[in-house]
Amino acid sequence: MSRSDSPTIGVFDSGFGGLTVLHALLQRFPQARFVFLGDTARLPYGSKSRRTIARYAAQSAQFLTREQGAEFLVIACNTASALALDAIREAVTVPVLGVIEPGAAVARATSKTGDVLVIATDATVHSHAYAAACETRGLRAIEKACPLLVPLVEEGWTNHPVTAEVLRIYLDELLAQAAAEGLKPDALVLGCTHYPLLRPLIEHAIAQSAGAGIRVIDSAESTADTATKLLRGGDSASGDRAWAPEIRCFATDSVEKFQRLGSKFLGRPVGDVQLIDLGG
Amino acid sequence: MSRSDSPTIGVFDSGFGGLTVLHALLQRFPQARFVFLGDTARLPYGSKSRRTIARYAAQSAQFLTREQGAEFLVIACNTASALALDAIREAVTVPVLGVIEPGAAVARATSKTGDVLVIATDATVHSHAYAAACETRGLRAIEKACPLLVPLVEEGWTNHPVTAEVLRIYLDELLAQAAAEGLKPDALVLGCTHYPLLRPLIEHAIAQSAGAGIRVIDSAESTADTATKLLRGGDSASGDRAWAPEIRCFATDSVEKFQRLGSKFLGRPVGDVQLIDLGG
Numbered sequence: 234m235s236r237s238d239s240p241t242i243g244v245f246d247s248g249f250g251g252l253t254v255l256h257a258l259l260q261r262f263p264q265a266r267f268v269f270l271g272d273t274a275r276l277p278y279g280s281k282s283r284r285t286i287a288r289y290a291a292q293s294a295q296f297l298t299r300e301q302g303a304e305f306l307v308i309a310c311n312t313a314s315a316l317a318l319d320a321i322r323e324a325v326t327v328p329v330l331g332v333i334e335p336g337a338a339v340a341r342a343t344s345k346t347g348d349v350l351v352i353a354t355d356a357t358v359h360s361h362a363y364a365a366a367c368e369t370r371g372l373r374a375i376e377k378a379c380p381l382l383v384p385l386v387e388e389g390w391t392n393h394p395v396t397a398e399v400l401r402i403y404l405d406e407l408l409a410q411a412a413a414e415g416l417k418p419d420a421l422v423l424g425c426t427h428y429p430l431l432r433p434l435i436e437h438a439i440a441q442s443a444g445a446g447i448r449v450i451d452s453a454e455s456t457a458d459t460a461t462k463l464l465r466g467g468d469s470a471s472g473d474r475a476w477a478p479e480i481r482c483f484a485t486d487s488v489e490k491f492q493r494l495g496s497k498f499l500g501r502p503v504g505d506v507q508l509i510d511l512g513g
Numbered sequence: 514m515s516r517s518d519s520p521t522i523g524v525f526d527s528g529f530g531g532l533t534v535l536h537a538l539l540q541r542f543p544q545a546r547f548v549f550l551g552d553t554a555r556l557p558y559g560s561k562s563r564r565t566i567a568r569y570a571a572q573s574a575q576f577l578t579r580e581q582g583a584e585f586l587v588i589a590c591n592t593a594s595a596l597a598l599d600a601i602r603e604a605v606t607v608p609v610l611g612v613i614e615p616g617a618a619v620a621r622a623t624s625k626t627g628d629v630l631v632i633a634t635d636a637t638v639h640s641h642a643y644a645a646a647c648e649t650r651g652l653r654a655i656e657k658a659c660p661l662l663v664p665l666v667e668e669g670w671t672n673h674p675v676t677a678e679v680l681r682i683y684l685d686e687l688l689a690q691a692a693a694e695g696l697k698p699d700a701l702v703l704g705c706t707h708y709p710l711l712r713p714l715i716e717h718a719i720a721q722s723a724g725a726g727i728r729v730i731d732s733a734e735s736t737a738d739t740a741t742k743l744l745r746g747g748d749s750a751s752g753d754r755a756w757a758p759e760i761r762c763f764a765t766d767s768v769e770k771f772q773r774l775g776s777k778f779l780g781r782p783v784g785d786v787q788l789i790d791l792g793g
Contacts (some may be wrong), residue, residue, distance in 0.1 A: 273560070280553070372790055384664045393679055402675070487560055 240464060241266040243303025244328075245293050247278040249484070249491045250383075250426035251309025252498035254332065257429075257457035258307065259478050259499075262464070266479045268301040272511065274486030278312040279356020286313060287320035292511050301481070307460060308332065309426055309453070311353060315362030328463060335459040336422045336452030337366035337431045343448050344372060348416040350407055350447070351376040353424030354383060363424050373416055376408045376424070386427045387494060396431065400438040408444045421449045429453050430497065482506045518535070520744060521546040523583025523607075525573050526584060527558040529764070529771045530663075531589025534612065537709075537737035538587065539758050539779075541746075546759045548581040552791065554766030558592040559636020567600035572791050574601045574609070581761070582688035583607060587740060589706055589733070591633060595642030604763060608743060613717035615739040616702045616732030617646035624652060625730050628696040630687055631656040633704030634663060641681050653696055656704070657687045666707045667774060674715065680711065680718040688724045702730045709733050762786045 242265050244255045249271045258267065272278075272293050278286050290313040297303040306319060306329045308314045314331030322329050339350045349372050351363040360380040367374035382403075385396045411418050421439065423429060429451050439447050480503075484491045488506045497502040522545050524535045529551045538547065552558075552573050558566050577583040579611040586609045588594045588601060594611030598787050604611050620629045629652050631643040638658040647654035662683075665676045691698050701719065703709060709731050760783075762770045768786045774784040 280556075282766075381661070381664050381668055384661050388661055395675060395682070398675055398678075430765075486562075 238264065239264045240304045241268065241302050242460070243267075243294070243297030243301060243306045244269045244309050245272075245290070245306065246270075246274040246310040246426065247272050247289075247312060248310075249273065249495045249498060250317070252495050252503070253426050253429040254307060254309035254453040254456055255480070256498065256500045257453045259480075260459060261457050261461045263478050264489060267481070268297055268303055269480065270297055270482045270509075271482070271491060273484045273491060274293050274511075277356070278310065279354055283316045284466065287317040289457070289511075290317040291320050291324035292326045294321045294329070296509070296511060298327055298485075299423045301483075303327060305460070305464060306330070307456060309456070311357040311362070311424060312360070315357060315360040330456065330460055330463065332426070332452045332456045333362050333366050334426075335455040336424065336450060337363060337370055337372070339450050339452075339455040340367060340374075340420050340422050341372055343450060344418075344420045344460040346417045346419045347371060348373050348411065348418040349420040349422060350411065350418045350430065351422045351424045352379045352382075352403065354378060355512070357424055361420060374415060375407065375411050375414065377403060377410070377423075379403045382431060383425065386430050389497070391430045391497075392434065396436065397434050400431065400434055401441070404429075404438050404442050404444065405513045408442060412443075418444065418447060420448045420450055423452055427454060427498075436474070480504065483509050485509060485511055498500070515609045519544045519546065521548065521582050522740070523574070523577030523581060523586045524549045524589050525570070525577060525593070526550075526587065526590040526706065527552050527556040527592060528590075529553065529775045529778060531694045532783070533706050533709040533735055534587060534733040535760070536591035536778065536780045537731075537733045538740060539760075541737050543758050544766055547581050547683075547761070549762045550577055550765045550789075551762070551771060551788075553764045553771060554791075557636070558590065559634060563596045567597040568580040569791075570597040570641060571600050571604035574605045576763075576789070576791060578605045578607050581763075585740070585744060586610070587736060588612065589736070591704060591706065592640070592644070595637060595640040597733075599704065610736065610740055610743065612706070612732050612736045613642050613646050613704075615735035616704065616730060617643060617650055617652070617733040617790065618728065619730050619732075619740070620647060620654075620700050620702050621650040621652055623730060624698075624700045626697045626699045627651060628653050628655075628691065628698040628703045630654070630691065630698045631704045632659045632662075632687070632701065632708065634658060637704055643702060655691050655694065655696060655698070657683060657690070659683045659705075662711060663705065663707045666710050669777075670745050671777070673709045676711065677714050677718065680714055681721070684718050684722050684724065688722060692723075698724065700728045700730055703732055706733060707778075730772050760784065763789050765789060765791055
């Protein structure tokens, strides 16, 4: 496949956490063009109304498709995936994929007991989007808000004893709640785009806990796998790896923080981040 | 002093952290009427431009003075105090007091070495408002952003071993930086309205550190002391303590979180929080 045959993939997040989803996509589409937009001026989406989130997300999706030529859109933002996927699909004419359904689908394929755990931000947990997506697949899900994890990742403490201790506490609380409800969870969904950076510590915490053996499901990876199926009809071959993917990053504010922290999420330098104005 | 003689004091914050400033004011003005506004729909101010912050803060100040009758305004928000005090003073006709100058003034009165430490959020540190206010008073200040402290307080971990460990790490880094620059700090300014809830742990961390003996300056308390001087000409007597202060709280969003967490900051139930709309 030549560059001219490869798609332009738009990736949208309210911040830069969605760069972990872009990272997972890069492994699968090394020859694609990527356009990433972080609506950093208007985050956090989690505290805003559904109507406001839908308006912001639709504006952002239109920027990626109309102005940047994206032919496929990945909504790498849990809040927008939970509350604005329909509004985004109405606003654009290209296929749109959120992060929640793929994570729930992999949980269904992974879990033998039918009981799964979900960790996410406060806003995502309050939306109960993962629980709903799990329940429609016949899974029982317990969701837990872990509000300290995003700041710990943004502080750069992704391999720090304090973070390990916080994870131990959150996981113990979650396992105690599951036990109290008679559940035997065997999968844990990472329902926040920041959490893949904590995967080694999370897996270590699980191994040390009463839930040893629980499989970690990274919804960034699950989403990239689903994108592969949709764009290549299940062909997981990633084409000519000699290609370096073309990446353009845009943000509505905080370009400095985006550049400083974004490279950790993307696993490579994010390069220039262009500041754009989407209005109020 | 009767209730009819007592002032109506408006207190403004972008969130509800400013309730610690209201708490400090309540001790000094038990017979006053208080109107508190948290602009929770539009936080965090820290990531927004000076112009946007000035517009939001001026709207909020006008709500408190014109619609709620505040005769004296306390800006219990470090970002708005750093970036929008002039804009607020232009927008209203009543006296306006921010939180930064009082903290710096008490640091000047407290420090014998002339070297002070300031801990605050990332946004406040980037504004260098405390350093500037200290420098005009002949103090040398080292500021440190402590981005994990607000989420730790909001998680309710105000007396938790993880928080104690985070404080130890931050304080050690700050003392090492001070030593490297040849400073001998003897005062630490709490430059964020959330931090008074951590004061016992902060004082414990200092006592265990190389900086043992450093005095903690709570800018909420300093601000309330300055308000007392301005409103009573230095008379610190608080009048008839039999009066219960009258408090009305308003927020632009997230009333649930405001009510749930606000009581910890205020030290008493916040009661009803009215939702208002200040526009976009």
